[in-house]
Amino acid sequence: MGKVKPLGLLAVAALGYLAERPMHPYEMYQLALHRQEDRVVKVSPGSLYRAVYGLEADGLVLASGTDREGARPERTTFEITDLGRHLLGERLRELLSTPTNEYPELGLALSEAHELGAEEVRMLLETRILRQQAELADLDRRMTWALERGIPRVYWINVPYSAAMLRAEIAHLESLLAEIADGALAWHVPGTRAPLHEQAATPPVSAQPTPST
Template identity: 50%
Template sequence: MPKAAELTPLGVASLALLAEEPMHPYEMYQVLMARHEDRLVKVRPGTLYHAVGRLEEHGLVEATGTEREGNRPERTTYRITDDGHRALDARLQVMLSTPLNEYPVFPHAIAEAHHLPSEVVVDLMEQRLVALAADLDFLVNAEATVTAKGVDRKYWIDITYQQAMRRTEIAWIRDFLQELGTRQLPWDEPQTAPPALSHHPKESLGKRS
C-alpha cells in the first residue's frame, strides 16, 4: 500500500467519493463536476480512469462488477477497500493539520510588483478585483444552489472557505490600492534598462593608429 503522502489530490477525491458509495469512474466524474470540485482538483474523464486504475493496483479500491447500457461501453463499478479507508483517513489528517506552502503565484507576483510602474500595478489590481468579484458571486450562487437542493453542508463546506478567501483577498487589494493612491506606500518608478552593449565592443574604442 502506498504511503498516504503519495496520494494525489485526484486520488483523494476518488477515494472520498467511493467512501460514500460504489460508483463507476464516469459516474464519479459526473458527481465531481456537479459539485464543482474541478475548482479544487484537476479532473478529466481520462485522468480519473487512470487515477482509479492506480488506486486498484495499490489495493485501495476494487471492482465489484461490470454493466453495459445499450450500445455504450462496459462500465466497471468500484468500491473502496479497508486499506483505501485507512489511506484516505491518513492523508486527510495530514492535509488538515499541516500548513503547506504550495508556492502560489499571486504572493510571488506581489513581491516583485515593484518592478512595474505604479499606474500599471493599479490597473492590474483593478482587473483582478473584477475577476475576484465574479468568482465570489459564482461561489455565493453555488451555495444557494446546493442549499436549495438540500445537500448536506458537510459536502460543500469548502465553498464557504473559498468565499472567505476571496473576500479576504479583495479586502487586502483594496487596502493596497488605497495605500498606493494616497502615497502611504512609497513606490519608486522602475529604472529604465541600461542600453545594450555593442556586439562589437572593439569598434567603440576607435581605430588604433
C-alpha cells in the same frame, strides 16, 4: 504490490467519492464538478481515470462491475478497499491538522510586481478583483441553490471556505490598491530601482520551538 506511495490530492478526492459508494470514474468527475471541488483540486476525466487505475494498482480500490448506457462504451465501476479507506482517513487527518506551503501563484506575482509600473499593477489588480467578485457571486448562488434543495452542508462545506478565501483576498487587494493610489506604498520606476538596503535584503530567522525535556 509494493509500498503504497503518498496520496496526492486527486487520489484523496477519488477515494473520498468511492468511500460514499461505488461508481465509475466519469461519474466521479461529474460529482467533482457538482460539488465545486474542481476549484480545490485540478481534475479532468483523463486525470481521474489515471488516478483510479493507480489506486487499483496499489490495492486501494478494486473493480466491482461494469455498466453500459445506450451506445456508450462499457464503464468499469470501482469500490474502495479496507486499505484504501484506512489510508484515506490517515491522509485526511494529516491534511486537516498540518499546514503546508501551497506556493500560491499570486504570492509570487505580488513579490515581483515591483518590476511593473504602479499604474499597470493597479489596473491588473482591479481586473483580478472584478473576476474574483464574479466568481464569488457564482459561489453565493451555488450555496443558495444547495440550501434551497436541502442538500446536507457536510457535502459542500468546501464552498463557503472558497468564498471566505476569495473575500479575504479581495479585501487585501483593495487595501493594497488604496495604498498605491494615495502613495502610501512607494513605487520605483521599472529599470531605475536602487539596490535593496542590506537590512531589508536579509530576512529574520524564524524562531524554532524549543523541544520539551
